[in-house]
Amino acid sequence: MTSSPAVSDPRPVAQPAVAVTEVRVLEGPNLYFAKPAIKVSLELPGYLAADERTLTDLATRVGMRSARPGAAGTEQRQRFVMRLVERAVRRLAAASGTTRLGVRVRPGSAPESVVMAFVWRRRTRARALGQGVGPVLQAWLDGGDVVEQEGLVVGRTEPGDRPSAIKPQIPVASVTGTNGKTTTTRLLGHIGMTAGLRTGWSSTDGVVVQGEVIEAGDYSGPAGARGVLTAPGVELGILETARGGMLLKGMGVTSNDVSVVTNVSADHLGLQGIDTVDQLAEVKAIITKATRPGGWVVLNGEDPRVWAMRNGIKGKPWVFTLRSDAPAIRESLDLGGRAITVLDGSITVLRNGRDPDRLVSILDVPATLSGLSHHNIANALAGAAAALGLGLPREAVVEGLRTFVPDDRLNPGRMNTYTLRRDDGAAITVIVDLAHNEAGLEALMDVAHGLKVPGGQVHLGLGLAGDRTDELLESIGEVAGLRADRIVAAHKAHYLRGRTMEELESHLRAGLARAGVSDIESYETELGGLQALVPGAADGDVVALMCHAERSQVAAWLAQQGATSDTPEDIRRKVVAARGEHEFEAQIAQLWELTDDQERIDAVVRLRSQRPADPRLVFEHASALDAAGKEQDAIPLYRDCLAAGLREPQRHRARIQLASSLRVAGQPELAYSLLTELSAERPGSVAVEAFRALAGVDSGHAASSVADLIEVLLHHAGDEDALAYQRALSGYAAELRAR
Secondary structure (H helix, E strand, C coil), X not given: CCCCCCCCCCCCCCCCCCEEEEEEEECCCCCCCCCCEEEEEEECHHHHHCCHHHHHHHHHHCXXXXXXXXXXXXXXXXXXXXXXXXXXXXXXXXXXXXXXCCEEEEECCCCCEEXXXXXXXXXXXXXXXXXXXXXXXXXXXXXXXXXXXXXXXXXHCCCCCCCCCECCCCCXXXXXXXXXXXXXXXXXXXXXXXXXXXXXXXXXXXXXXXXXXXXXXXXXXXXXXXXXXXXXXXXXXXXXXXXXXXXXXXXXXXXXXXEEECCCXXXXXXXXXXXXXXXXXXXXXXXXXXXXXXXXXXXXXXXHHHHHHHCCCCCEEEEEECCCCXXXXXXXXHCCCEEEEEECCEEEEECCCCCCEEEEEHHHCXXXXXCCCHHHHHHHHHHHHHHHHCCCCHHHHHHHHHHCCCCCCCCCCCCEEEEEECCCCCEEEEEEECCXXXXXXXXXXXXXXXXXXXXXXXXXXXXCCCCCCHHHHHHHHHHHHHHCCXXXXXXXXXXXXXXXXXXXXXXXXXXXXXXXXXXXXXXXXXXXXXXXXXXXXXXXXXXXXXXXXXXXXXXXXXXXXXXXXXXXXXXXXHHHHHCCCCCCHHHHHHHCCCCCHHHHHHHHHHHHXXXXXXXXXXXXXXXXXXXXXXXXXXXXXXXXXXXXXXXXXXXXXXXXXXXXXXXXXXXXXXXXXXXXXXXXXXXXXHHHHHHHHHHHHHHCCHHHHHHHHHHHHHHHCCCHHHHHCHHHHHXXXXXXXXX
């Protein structure tokens, strides 16, 4: 006898009317309380669908007067159910012997979802209380009441452990935000060590004491706080505090002396019930409410969601803003707080009734990339305010700002810039940065464009982890398409988070298409993307890589290629060059203020001795000789600077001046040929046509050269005579050409 094959039941499984889907223990300050709490997630479809009359009777039975349940499935019904949940947990707590209980109830992401939280002191009994709410609500819906029975169960449960959040015995700063929290944490740690304190900090890279990693990994949650504050001899603790840890476990410390919120923007939405930026801001604000009375809450005054966190804090506000006229500065000072801003190019502290305290020039803070990186200026402001708020000496804060270099040693993965010189002589800037959202990519593009030479291009290795929403992926693609000249996909295989590379890339491509980019090459690794971009970059271009998964491999490969980390002086030189200027621009200007030709030549020789092969200085040397009537000596120098890659606008001028010198030196035919090339490249240039006419007269091309010069002059002139005689002069020019 054979058995019949099993047949699956096609009928859908009925959803429970009441279900406790999660009881989560939050060890420290959290989204609901500044104390340890139990978070209970409930699904209550039975209540959302119940008859209104039934719920009205239930409300009367449990002592909820004037209750209006509302129609089934409505938001009013959800609000009624939230009140009912609070009543249930309070009655259950009372039945178990707890007389006072802090309770808060919030709507979930769906109408039938409710989140309830209450303060706890003993873990096991608190969890039992959370679990007991479900049976009570189910019994009430069924017309019964099991509060007393469930209360006995909770009351007889072993109390369990007390909360594990640490009460700090040393000064502590908590740092959070969507962007900049790791850099600010590292900067604070560096300032702490500069002040002579044994300093520990935790971040997404690990637990670090005195600059040495003692535990690698993502320690931006409670485990990081524990690792720092239990490390032997630590005198100052800096804790990067990410959203995930606060939502899943609460803060790792009961309080802090200083809290810092860098900014809030769309990131990691759709996780742990956080679906909007406003909800995310509420999570970030947790650390501000844990700041002790008398402590400092350092807030971004240019981010409205962050600045709003000043409401409800026990500490004092310390606002930071790049704009010295920001209204938040006045508001902070009126509240008895402080402000830090950029005043006349310097990081400056403001207090009521005192003169501004200028700490250091922005140009002398390497982390700002010579003032190019606006988000790192903000991080420097936040870090300086937090350091002063912790009581660190002013001189240590200034020295720390001066010596914190954004390289792969002090700030790995955050705007690390390198110079890579290829065998063909091209010098390429490479930027490696953990840009993981729109704000991060915009900041990376700002720096990339600020470092490329005039006319250069930005090449981007684009890639994100899989825990971003489809909308964010497409927005990132659009930003990339609008701001980068060449793009490749550089994926992160270890951070797909349940997605496939193809799925991620499809959303990136959708965003790129909105920016007019039809196709990109794709590579499975970040390193592969970088290796594909470098050969296609030209001298002075910038290659930017969004890098997280393979930071060490990328750094190793760059070292193998002979790339060197940029010093602050290198970055400043690149920033000046990107503006079309030279680092010796002021000295060059002084050369041409000299009236004695030989004195000018001697001065340029001294200046050139510092950089003998610098094309710009070679050009200025040639120009000085030319101006002194030494055209024969100037000609080889003009050729040298052009061959060495002299950039615009000096390159164009060098070609004109070379041709002029050749004419004076007895080579008018060659001069005429060079100026004819320039005339084709820059049609309408009066200077080019004037020099060409001079060379034409000396080389037998006088008629056509004068004709071209007449046409250019007529094109640019707007006086009455030119307009009156335009036809006649054009006719004479045509006659000259006909000869």
